[in-house]
Amino acid sequence: MNCEDLKRNFVEYWRGTLNASELESFETHLASCPQCREEAEALKHVWSTLGEMPEAEPGLGMRTRFYASLREAERREMERQSRFWWVRHPALQAGFALAILVAGIFIGNITARGSGQITQLQAEVNSMKQLVTLSLLQQQNASDRLQGVNWSYRVEQSDSEVLAALLTTVNHDPNVNVRLAAVDALHNFADSPVGRRGLIQSLNKQESPMVEIAILDQLVEMKEKDARPAITKLMSANDVNPEVKQHAVWALGKLQ
Amino acid sequence: MRQVRDGDLGSMAVLFERHHRALLNYFVHMNGNRDFSEDLVQDVFVRMMKYRQSYQPDKPFTAWMYQIARNAQSDAMQKRKFEVELGHADVSMTHGMDEKLKREQEIELLRRAMARLSVDKRELLVLSRFQNLKYEEIASILGCEVGAVKVRVYRAVRALGQIFFELSQRRMAAPGEEMA
Numbered sequence: 001m002n003c004e005d006l007k008r009n010f011v012e013y014w015r016g017t018l019n020a021s022e023l024e025s026f027e028t029h030l031a032s033c034p035q036c037r038e039e040a041e042a043l044k045h046v047w048s049t050l051g052e053m054p055e056a057e058p059g060l061g062m063r064t065r066f067y068a069s070l071r072e073a074e075r076r077e078m079e080r081q082s083r084f085w086w087v088r089h090p091a092l093q094a095g096f097a098l099a100i101l102v103a104g105i106f107i108g109n110i111t112a113r114g115s116g117q118i119t120q121l122q123a124e125v126n127s128m129k130q131l132v133t134l135s136l137l138q139q140q141n142a143s144d145r146l147q148g149v150n151w152s153y154r155v156e157q158s159d160s161e162v163l164a165a166l167l168t169t170v171n172h173d174p175n176v177n178v179r180l181a182a183v184d185a186l187h188n189f190a191d192s193p194v195g196r197r198g199l200i201q202s203l204n205k206q207e208s209p210m211v212e213i214a215i216l217d218q219l220v221e222m223k224e225k226d227a228r229p230a231i232t233k234l235m236s237a238n239d240v241n242p243e244v245k246q247h248a249v250w251a252l253g254k255l256q
Numbered sequence: 257m258r259q260v261r262d263g264d265l266g267s268m269a270v271l272f273e274r275h276h277r278a279l280l281n282y283f284v285h286m287n288g289n290r291d292f293s294e295d296l297v298q299d300v301f302v303r304m305m306k307y308r309q310s311y312q313p314d315k316p317f318t319a320w321m322y323q324i325a326r327n328a329q330s331d332a333m334q335k336r337k338f339e340v341e342l343g344h345a346d347v348s349m350t351h352g353m354d355e356k357l358k359r360e361q362e363i364e365l366l367r368r369a370m371a372r373l374s375v376d377k378r379e380l381l382v383l384s385r386f387q388n389l390k391y392e393e394i395a396s397i398l399g400c401e402v403g404a405v406k407v408r409v410y411r412a413v414r415a416l417g418q419i420f421f422e423l424s425q426r427r428m429a430a431p432g433e434e435m436a
Contacts, residue, residue: 007410007414008406008407008410009406010410010413011384011406011409011410011413012406039414042417042421043413043414043417046366046413046416046417046420047385047413049359049362049363049366050366050370050381050385050386050416051385052359052363053285053363053366053367053386054363055277055281055386056280056281056284056290056293057277058276058277058280058294058297059294061294062276062280062294062297062298063272063276065298066272066276066298066301067269069298069301069302069305070268070269070272070301070305073268073302073305
Protein backbone atom coordinates (compact mmCIF):
# COMPACT_ATOMS: atom_id res chain seq x y z
CA MET A 1 0.00 0.00 0.00
CA ASN A 2 1.48 3.39 -0.98
CA CYS A 3 0.67 6.82 0.50
CA GLU A 4 -2.23 7.40 -1.88
CA ASP A 5 -3.83 4.02 -1.21
CA LEU A 6 -3.48 4.63 2.48
CA LYS A 7 -5.24 8.01 2.37
CA ARG A 8 -8.10 6.57 0.33
CA ASN A 9 -8.61 4.08 3.14
CA PHE A 10 -8.52 6.50 6.08
CA VAL A 11 -12.26 6.56 6.60
CA GLU A 12 -12.66 2.82 6.33
CA TYR A 13 -9.83 2.42 8.81
CA TRP A 14 -11.61 4.70 11.29
CA ARG A 15 -14.89 2.98 10.64
CA GLY A 16 -13.26 -0.42 11.18
CA THR A 17 -14.41 -1.79 7.83
CA LEU A 18 -11.03 -2.81 6.36
CA ASN A 19 -10.54 -6.53 5.97
CA ALA A 20 -7.63 -8.32 7.66
CA SER A 21 -5.12 -8.06 4.79
CA GLU A 22 -6.02 -4.40 4.04
CA LEU A 23 -5.67 -3.59 7.72
CA GLU A 24 -2.28 -5.22 7.90
CA SER A 25 -0.85 -3.39 4.91
CA PHE A 26 -2.48 -0.13 6.11
CA GLU A 27 -0.82 -0.39 9.51
CA THR A 28 2.51 -1.47 8.02
CA HIS A 29 2.62 1.62 5.83
CA LEU A 30 1.41 3.90 8.61
CA ALA A 31 4.18 2.68 10.91
CA SER A 32 6.84 3.38 8.31
CA CYS A 33 5.59 6.76 6.94
CA PRO A 34 5.72 9.78 9.29
CA GLN A 35 3.86 12.12 6.87
CA CYS A 36 0.94 9.74 6.52
CA ARG A 37 0.91 9.19 10.26
CA GLU A 38 0.74 12.91 10.91
CA GLU A 39 -2.08 13.44 8.42
CA ALA A 40 -3.98 10.41 9.74
CA GLU A 41 -3.83 11.73 13.29
CA ALA A 42 -4.92 15.23 12.35
CA LEU A 43 -7.83 14.07 10.20
CA LYS A 44 -8.92 11.46 12.70
CA HIS A 45 -9.37 14.28 15.17
CA VAL A 46 -11.66 16.03 12.67
CA TRP A 47 -13.54 12.81 11.92
CA SER A 48 -14.16 12.00 15.56
CA THR A 49 -15.13 15.57 16.41
CA LEU A 50 -17.69 15.41 13.61
CA GLY A 51 -19.13 12.37 15.35
CA GLU A 52 -19.66 14.40 18.50
CA MET A 53 -21.82 17.00 16.83
CA PRO A 54 -25.21 16.92 18.50
CA GLU A 55 -28.11 15.47 16.54
CA ALA A 56 -31.22 17.50 15.88
CA GLU A 57 -34.28 16.11 17.66
CA PRO A 58 -37.47 16.15 15.61
CA GLY A 59 -40.14 18.37 17.13
CA LEU A 60 -43.68 17.13 17.78
CA GLY A 61 -45.00 19.47 15.11
CA MET A 62 -43.24 17.44 12.42
CA ARG A 63 -45.22 14.35 13.23
CA THR A 64 -48.51 16.28 13.39
CA ARG A 65 -47.84 17.89 10.04
CA PHE A 66 -46.85 14.62 8.42
CA TYR A 67 -49.97 12.79 9.58
CA ALA A 68 -52.16 15.67 8.43
CA SER A 69 -50.61 15.54 4.96
CA LEU A 70 -50.92 11.73 4.91
CA ARG A 71 -54.64 11.96 5.70
CA GLU A 72 -55.03 14.56 2.98
CA ALA A 73 -53.19 12.35 0.46
CA GLU A 74 -55.37 9.36 1.42
CA ARG A 75 -58.51 11.46 1.03
CA ARG A 76 -57.41 12.61 -2.44
CA GLU A 77 -56.52 9.05 -3.40
CA MET A 78 -59.99 7.82 -2.36
CA GLU A 79 -61.61 10.64 -4.31
CA ARG A 80 -59.57 9.76 -7.36
CA GLN A 81 -60.48 6.09 -7.04
CA SER A 82 -64.19 6.81 -6.61
CA ARG A 83 -64.11 9.08 -9.66
CA PHE A 84 -62.69 6.28 -11.80
CA TRP A 85 -64.31 3.32 -10.08
CA TRP A 86 -66.00 2.25 -13.31
CA VAL A 87 -62.63 1.98 -15.04
CA ARG A 88 -61.53 -0.73 -12.64
CA HIS A 89 -64.81 -2.61 -12.43
CA PRO A 90 -64.46 -5.68 -14.66
CA ALA A 91 -68.12 -5.88 -15.66
CA LEU A 92 -68.25 -2.25 -16.66
CA GLN A 93 -64.93 -2.42 -18.44
CA ALA A 94 -66.30 -5.30 -20.45
CA GLY A 95 -69.59 -3.52 -21.04
CA PHE A 96 -67.74 -0.46 -22.23
CA ALA A 97 -65.62 -2.52 -24.59
CA LEU A 98 -68.71 -4.26 -25.90
CA ALA A 99 -70.49 -0.95 -26.44
CA ILE A 100 -67.58 0.24 -28.54
CA LEU A 101 -67.67 -2.96 -30.55
CA VAL A 102 -71.40 -2.71 -31.13
CA ALA A 103 -70.97 0.89 -32.23
CA GLY A 104 -68.22 -0.33 -34.52
CA ILE A 105 -70.54 -2.91 -36.05
CA PHE A 106 -73.24 -0.31 -36.50
CA ILE A 107 -70.88 2.06 -38.26
CA GLY A 108 -69.44 -0.80 -40.26
CA ASN A 109 -72.95 -1.82 -41.25
CA ILE A 110 -73.74 1.66 -42.52
CA THR A 111 -70.50 2.35 -44.27
CA ALA A 112 -69.28 -0.97 -45.57
CA ARG A 113 -72.49 -2.87 -46.15
CA GLY A 114 -70.27 -5.83 -46.65
CA SER A 115 -71.71 -9.01 -45.21
CA GLY A 116 -68.24 -10.54 -44.81
CA GLN A 117 -67.15 -7.74 -42.55
CA ILE A 118 -70.33 -7.92 -40.52
CA THR A 119 -69.93 -11.63 -40.01
CA GLN A 120 -66.40 -11.03 -38.88
CA LEU A 121 -67.47 -8.34 -36.47
CA GLN A 122 -70.25 -10.51 -35.11
CA ALA A 123 -67.71 -13.22 -34.50
CA GLU A 124 -65.60 -10.70 -32.66
CA VAL A 125 -68.56 -9.66 -30.54
CA ASN A 126 -69.24 -13.29 -29.68
CA SER A 127 -65.67 -13.84 -28.73
CA MET A 128 -65.79 -10.67 -26.64
CA LYS A 129 -68.89 -11.92 -24.81
CA GLN A 130 -67.15 -15.20 -24.18
CA LEU A 131 -64.12 -13.41 -22.83
CA VAL A 132 -66.20 -11.25 -20.52
CA THR A 133 -68.11 -14.24 -19.19
CA LEU A 134 -65.01 -16.31 -18.58
CA SER A 135 -63.08 -13.52 -16.94
CA LEU A 136 -65.99 -12.55 -14.69
CA LEU A 137 -66.47 -16.17 -13.61
CA GLN A 138 -62.90 -16.15 -12.36
CA GLN A 139 -63.18 -13.02 -10.25
CA GLN A 140 -62.64 -13.17 -6.48
CA ASN A 141 -65.73 -11.20 -5.77
CA ALA A 142 -68.97 -13.27 -5.72
CA SER A 143 -71.03 -10.46 -7.22
CA ASP A 144 -68.64 -10.28 -10.18
CA ARG A 145 -68.98 -14.03 -10.68
CA LEU A 146 -72.76 -13.67 -10.52
CA GLN A 147 -72.52 -11.13 -13.30
CA GLY A 148 -70.39 -13.61 -15.20
CA VAL A 149 -73.19 -16.16 -14.90
CA ASN A 150 -75.63 -13.54 -16.25
CA TRP A 151 -73.29 -12.79 -19.14
CA SER A 152 -73.30 -16.48 -20.06
CA TYR A 153 -76.89 -16.05 -21.32
CA ARG A 154 -75.53 -13.88 -24.11
CA VAL A 155 -73.08 -16.37 -25.52
CA GLU A 156 -73.88 -18.95 -28.19
CA GLN A 157 -75.20 -22.25 -26.90
CA SER A 158 -72.43 -24.02 -28.73
CA ASP A 159 -69.73 -22.26 -26.70
CA SER A 160 -68.03 -25.17 -24.99
CA GLU A 161 -65.62 -23.03 -22.99
CA VAL A 162 -68.39 -21.08 -21.30
CA LEU A 163 -70.27 -24.32 -20.69
CA ALA A 164 -67.22 -25.86 -19.03
CA ALA A 165 -66.75 -22.74 -16.92
CA LEU A 166 -70.39 -22.84 -15.81
CA LEU A 167 -70.09 -26.50 -14.84
CA THR A 168 -66.94 -25.73 -12.86
CA THR A 169 -68.87 -22.95 -11.12
CA VAL A 170 -71.75 -25.31 -10.28
CA ASN A 171 -69.32 -27.84 -8.82
CA HIS A 172 -66.76 -25.69 -7.12
CA ASP A 173 -67.87 -22.10 -6.52
CA PRO A 174 -67.68 -21.35 -2.78
CA ASN A 175 -70.77 -19.16 -2.93
CA VAL A 176 -74.21 -20.87 -2.97
CA ASN A 177 -75.91 -18.00 -4.80
CA VAL A 178 -73.39 -18.17 -7.62
CA ARG A 179 -73.81 -21.95 -7.86
CA LEU A 180 -77.60 -21.61 -7.96
CA ALA A 181 -77.41 -18.98 -10.70
CA ALA A 182 -75.04 -21.20 -12.68
CA VAL A 183 -77.49 -24.14 -12.42
CA ASP A 184 -80.20 -21.91 -13.87
CA ALA A 185 -77.87 -20.66 -16.60
CA LEU A 186 -77.18 -24.24 -17.67
CA HIS A 187 -80.75 -24.34 -18.93
CA ASN A 188 -79.41 -22.31 -21.83
CA PHE A 189 -77.26 -25.32 -22.72
CA ALA A 190 -80.11 -27.86 -22.50
CA ASP A 191 -79.44 -28.97 -26.07
CA SER A 192 -75.86 -29.83 -25.30
CA PRO A 193 -75.22 -33.45 -24.28
CA VAL A 194 -72.10 -32.25 -22.46
CA GLY A 195 -74.18 -29.77 -20.46
CA ARG A 196 -76.79 -32.37 -19.53
CA ARG A 197 -74.19 -34.94 -18.56
CA GLY A 198 -72.30 -32.37 -16.53
CA LEU A 199 -75.42 -31.42 -14.62
CA ILE A 200 -76.20 -35.06 -13.83
CA GLN A 201 -72.67 -35.62 -12.56
CA SER A 202 -72.70 -32.55 -10.40
CA LEU A 203 -75.83 -33.75 -8.58
CA ASN A 204 -73.78 -36.16 -6.47
CA LYS A 205 -71.04 -33.62 -5.84
CA GLN A 206 -73.18 -31.03 -4.10
CA GLU A 207 -73.31 -30.37 -0.39
CA SER A 208 -75.92 -27.64 -0.36
CA PRO A 209 -79.55 -28.91 -0.29
CA MET A 210 -80.65 -25.75 -2.14
CA VAL A 211 -78.35 -26.47 -5.05
CA GLU A 212 -79.35 -30.15 -5.10
CA ILE A 213 -82.99 -29.16 -5.34
CA ALA A 214 -82.22 -26.63 -8.10
CA ILE A 215 -80.39 -29.29 -10.12
CA LEU A 216 -83.27 -31.74 -9.65
CA ASP A 217 -85.69 -29.08 -10.94
CA GLN A 218 -83.46 -28.36 -13.89
CA LEU A 219 -83.14 -32.05 -14.81
CA VAL A 220 -86.90 -32.49 -14.60
CA GLU A 221 -87.42 -29.46 -16.79
CA MET A 222 -84.95 -30.85 -19.32
CA LYS A 223 -86.76 -34.18 -19.11
CA GLU A 224 -83.41 -35.82 -18.62
CA LYS A 225 -84.20 -39.46 -18.08
CA ASP A 226 -80.52 -40.41 -17.94
CA ALA A 227 -80.43 -38.66 -14.58
CA ARG A 228 -82.40 -41.38 -12.84
CA PRO A 229 -79.41 -43.43 -11.55
CA ALA A 230 -77.82 -40.29 -10.12
CA ILE A 231 -81.09 -39.29 -8.44
CA THR A 232 -81.47 -42.76 -6.97
CA LYS A 233 -77.93 -42.56 -5.65
CA LEU A 234 -78.68 -39.18 -4.09
CA MET A 235 -81.79 -40.58 -2.34
CA SER A 236 -79.90 -43.50 -0.89
CA ALA A 237 -77.05 -41.44 0.51
CA ASN A 238 -76.80 -41.63 4.30
CA ASP A 239 -76.55 -37.95 5.02
CA VAL A 240 -79.15 -36.72 2.54
CA ASN A 241 -81.36 -33.87 3.63
CA PRO A 242 -85.01 -35.06 4.11
CA GLU A 243 -86.36 -32.27 1.86
CA VAL A 244 -83.90 -33.17 -0.85
CA LYS A 245 -84.87 -36.82 -0.53
CA GLN A 246 -88.54 -35.91 -0.87
CA HIS A 247 -87.80 -33.76 -3.90
CA ALA A 248 -85.74 -36.55 -5.45
CA VAL A 249 -88.66 -38.92 -5.11
CA TRP A 250 -90.84 -36.36 -6.88
CA ALA A 251 -88.24 -35.90 -9.63
CA LEU A 252 -87.88 -39.60 -10.21
CA GLY A 253 -91.66 -39.83 -10.55
CA LYS A 254 -91.59 -37.05 -13.16
CA LEU A 255 -88.83 -38.68 -15.15
CA GLN A 256 -90.45 -42.12 -15.42
CA MET B 257 -42.17 1.33 0.10
CA ARG B 258 -43.34 -1.40 -2.22
CA GLN B 259 -46.72 -1.32 -0.44
CA VAL B 260 -46.89 2.46 -0.74
CA ARG B 261 -46.13 2.24 -4.43
CA ASP B 262 -48.94 -0.30 -4.84
CA GLY B 263 -51.45 2.11 -3.32
CA ASP B 264 -51.18 1.47 0.42
CA LEU B 265 -50.51 5.03 1.58
CA GLY B 266 -50.90 3.97 5.22
CA SER B 267 -47.49 2.27 5.00
CA MET B 268 -46.02 5.74 4.52
CA ALA B 269 -46.43 6.21 8.28
CA VAL B 270 -43.97 3.36 8.88
CA LEU B 271 -41.43 5.00 6.59
CA PHE B 272 -41.93 8.33 8.32
CA GLU B 273 -41.34 6.85 11.77
CA ARG B 274 -38.24 5.05 10.54
CA HIS B 275 -36.55 7.82 8.58
CA HIS B 276 -37.74 11.29 9.57
CA ARG B 277 -35.06 11.77 12.20
CA ALA B 278 -32.22 10.82 9.82
CA LEU B 279 -33.66 13.09 7.16
CA LEU B 280 -33.98 15.99 9.58
CA ASN B 281 -30.33 15.61 10.50
CA TYR B 282 -29.30 15.35 6.86
CA PHE B 283 -30.94 18.71 6.17
CA VAL B 284 -29.76 20.37 9.38
CA HIS B 285 -26.18 19.41 8.57
CA MET B 286 -26.60 20.54 5.00
CA ASN B 287 -28.15 23.94 5.61
CA GLY B 288 -27.83 24.61 9.32
CA ASN B 289 -31.41 25.83 9.70
CA ARG B 290 -33.71 23.70 11.77
CA ASP B 291 -37.10 25.15 10.79
CA PHE B 292 -36.16 25.12 7.16
CA SER B 293 -35.01 21.50 7.55
CA GLU B 294 -38.32 20.46 9.11
CA ASP B 295 -40.10 21.93 6.08
CA LEU B 296 -37.79 19.99 3.80
CA VAL B 297 -38.45 16.68 5.61
CA GLN B 298 -42.14 17.34 5.09
CA ASP B 299 -41.46 18.07 1.45
CA VAL B 300 -39.57 14.77 1.04
CA PHE B 301 -42.49 12.72 2.33
CA VAL B 302 -44.96 14.61 0.16
CA ARG B 303 -42.72 13.97 -2.86
CA MET B 304 -42.44 10.27 -1.95
CA MET B 305 -46.22 9.97 -1.96
CA LYS B 306 -46.51 11.93 -5.18
CA TYR B 307 -43.79 10.11 -7.09
CA ARG B 308 -44.23 6.69 -5.50
CA GLN B 309 -44.62 5.08 -8.92
CA SER B 310 -41.01 5.97 -9.68
CA TYR B 311 -39.74 3.77 -6.85
CA GLN B 312 -38.10 0.61 -8.14
CA PRO B 313 -38.41 -2.21 -5.57
CA ASP B 314 -35.19 -3.87 -6.74
CA LYS B 315 -33.14 -0.77 -5.82
CA PRO B 316 -32.30 0.25 -2.23
CA PHE B 317 -34.98 2.43 -0.66
CA THR B 318 -32.43 4.63 1.14
CA ALA B 319 -30.83 5.65 -2.14
CA TRP B 320 -34.20 6.65 -3.58
CA MET B 321 -35.10 8.58 -0.42
CA TYR B 322 -31.84 10.54 -0.37
CA GLN B 323 -32.14 11.31 -4.06
CA ILE B 324 -35.50 12.90 -3.32
CA ALA B 325 -33.96 14.68 -0.31
CA ARG B 326 -31.13 16.07 -2.44
CA ASN B 327 -33.57 17.37 -5.04
CA ALA B 328 -35.73 18.95 -2.33
CA GLN B 329 -32.68 20.64 -0.81
CA SER B 330 -31.35 21.84 -4.13
CA ASP B 331 -34.75 23.19 -5.29
CA ALA B 332 -35.24 25.01 -2.00
CA MET B 333 -31.75 26.51 -2.09
CA GLN B 334 -32.35 27.83 -5.57
CA LYS B 335 -35.63 29.38 -4.54
CA ARG B 336 -34.46 30.94 -1.33
CA LYS B 337 -30.83 31.66 -2.10
CA PHE B 338 -30.30 30.24 1.32
CA GLU B 339 -27.01 30.69 3.08
CA VAL B 340 -25.72 28.13 5.51
CA GLU B 341 -25.86 29.52 8.99
CA LEU B 342 -22.58 29.73 10.75
CA GLY B 343 -23.74 29.56 14.34
CA HIS B 344 -23.28 32.29 16.90
CA ALA B 345 -21.38 30.78 19.79
CA ASP B 346 -18.20 32.51 20.89
CA VAL B 347 -15.46 30.20 19.76
CA SER B 348 -12.45 32.06 21.06
CA MET B 349 -9.88 29.63 22.45
CA THR B 350 -8.35 30.56 25.75
CA HIS B 351 -5.50 28.78 27.40
CA GLY B 352 -6.22 26.65 30.41
CA MET B 353 -9.93 26.36 29.77
CA ASP B 354 -11.96 23.43 30.92
CA GLU B 355 -11.59 20.34 28.65
CA LYS B 356 -15.32 19.93 28.15
CA LEU B 357 -15.77 23.54 27.21
CA LYS B 358 -12.79 23.31 24.89
CA ARG B 359 -14.35 20.31 23.15
CA GLU B 360 -17.64 22.12 22.77
CA GLN B 361 -15.87 25.05 21.18
CA GLU B 362 -14.02 22.73 18.83
CA ILE B 363 -17.34 21.27 17.75
CA GLU B 364 -18.66 24.78 17.15
CA LEU B 365 -15.56 25.59 15.12
CA LEU B 366 -16.03 22.44 13.09
CA ARG B 367 -19.60 23.43 12.42
CA ARG B 368 -18.28 26.67 10.97
CA ALA B 369 -15.73 24.79 8.94
CA MET B 370 -18.52 22.57 7.57
CA ALA B 371 -20.48 25.64 6.58
CA ARG B 372 -17.51 26.91 4.58
CA LEU B 373 -17.05 23.62 2.78
CA SER B 374 -18.45 23.31 -0.75
CA VAL B 375 -21.93 21.76 -0.92
CA ASP B 376 -20.62 18.63 -2.68
CA LYS B 377 -18.00 17.94 -0.05
CA ARG B 378 -20.34 18.76 2.82
CA GLU B 379 -22.89 16.34 1.43
CA LEU B 380 -20.31 13.53 1.23
CA LEU B 381 -19.45 14.04 4.89
CA VAL B 382 -23.09 14.22 5.92
CA LEU B 383 -23.88 10.97 4.13
CA SER B 384 -20.80 9.09 5.29
CA ARG B 385 -20.35 10.45 8.81
CA PHE B 386 -23.75 11.56 10.08
CA GLN B 387 -26.01 9.28 8.09
CA ASN B 388 -23.43 6.51 8.38
CA LEU B 389 -24.21 5.20 4.90
CA LYS B 390 -22.04 2.58 3.23
CA TYR B 391 -19.96 3.62 0.23
CA GLU B 392 -22.17 1.47 -1.98
CA GLU B 393 -25.25 3.38 -0.86
CA ILE B 394 -23.57 6.74 -1.38
CA ALA B 395 -22.44 5.64 -4.83
CA SER B 396 -26.01 4.72 -5.65
CA ILE B 397 -27.33 8.09 -4.40
CA LEU B 398 -24.73 10.13 -6.27
CA GLY B 399 -24.75 7.91 -9.33
CA CYS B 400 -21.03 7.14 -9.34
CA GLU B 401 -18.60 4.29 -8.68
CA VAL B 402 -17.71 3.13 -5.17
CA GLY B 403 -14.03 3.86 -5.85
CA ALA B 404 -14.88 7.46 -6.68
CA VAL B 405 -16.84 7.82 -3.42
CA LYS B 406 -13.84 6.59 -1.47
CA VAL B 407 -11.58 9.23 -2.99
CA ARG B 408 -14.15 12.01 -2.69
CA VAL B 409 -14.84 11.29 0.97
CA TYR B 410 -11.13 11.43 1.72
CA ARG B 411 -10.83 14.74 -0.14
CA ALA B 412 -13.81 16.11 1.76
CA VAL B 413 -12.32 15.14 5.14
CA ARG B 414 -9.01 16.70 4.15
CA ALA B 415 -10.67 19.92 2.93
CA LEU B 416 -12.69 20.14 6.15
CA GLY B 417 -9.53 19.52 8.14
CA GLN B 418 -7.72 22.34 6.36
CA ILE B 419 -10.48 24.86 7.05
CA PHE B 420 -10.81 23.64 10.63
CA PHE B 421 -7.08 23.96 11.40
CA GLU B 422 -6.95 27.32 9.72
CA LEU B 423 -9.82 28.56 11.88
CA SER B 424 -8.27 27.05 15.01
CA GLN B 425 -4.92 28.67 14.37
CA ARG B 426 -6.52 32.04 13.77
CA ARG B 427 -8.42 31.71 17.03
CA MET B 428 -5.32 30.71 18.92
CA ALA B 429 -3.39 33.63 17.44
CA ALA B 430 -6.09 36.19 18.13
CA PRO B 431 -8.36 34.97 20.97
CA GLY B 432 -11.66 36.81 21.32
CA GLU B 433 -11.64 38.23 17.78
CA GLU B 434 -15.01 37.95 16.10
CA MET B 435 -15.08 35.34 13.35
CA ALA B 436 -15.71 36.64 9.84
